[in-house]
Amino acid sequence: MPARKKEAATVHPFTPAEQRAARSERIKVYEAEPYGWIACSESGTERDYHLFREPTTKHLACTCADFVYRGNAEPGFECKHVSATLKFIARQYLAYEYDPRRQQARVA
Numbered sequence: 001m002p003a004r005k006k007e008a009a010t011v012h013p014f015t016p017a018e019q020r021a022a023r024s025e026r027i028k029v030y031e032a033e034p035y036g037w038i039a040c041s042e043s044g045t046e047r048d049y050h051l052f053r054e055p056t057t058k059h060l061a062c063t064c065a066d067f068v069y070r071g072n073a074e075p076g077f078e079c080k081h082v083s084a085t086l087k088f089i090a091r092q093y094l095a096y097e098y099d100p101r102r103q104q105a106r107v108a
């Protein structure tokens with residue numbers, strides 16, 4: 001049906017950031033020794049990457065090619081490993097470290 005085809009064409013595609021966020025769902029994250037995190041894909045088709053907190057910016061940095069090359073051109077770029085690790089850290093924080101009283105102290 002031509003009318004249906006036209007409708008489908010107007011659907012907005014996901015942005016690259018959204019696609020990466022979706023892909024990050026399939027990445028497992030572990031805490032690494034002695035510091036940082038390891039991100040690996042569940043399919044096992046990709047190698048594991050080491051993530052660490054960049055000392056000056058305090059942002060996560062990844063050792064994958066996507067992050068190393070794209071990150072230089074786009075400040076604030078987040079590869080799928082960074083997205084997955086941020087979610088992992090947030091879950092850990094909520095489960096073990098979040099303290100509403102400390103949050104209040106910061107706001108006051």
Ligand SMILES: [Zn+2]
Nearest residue numbers: 062064079081
């Ligand atoms: Zn990466």
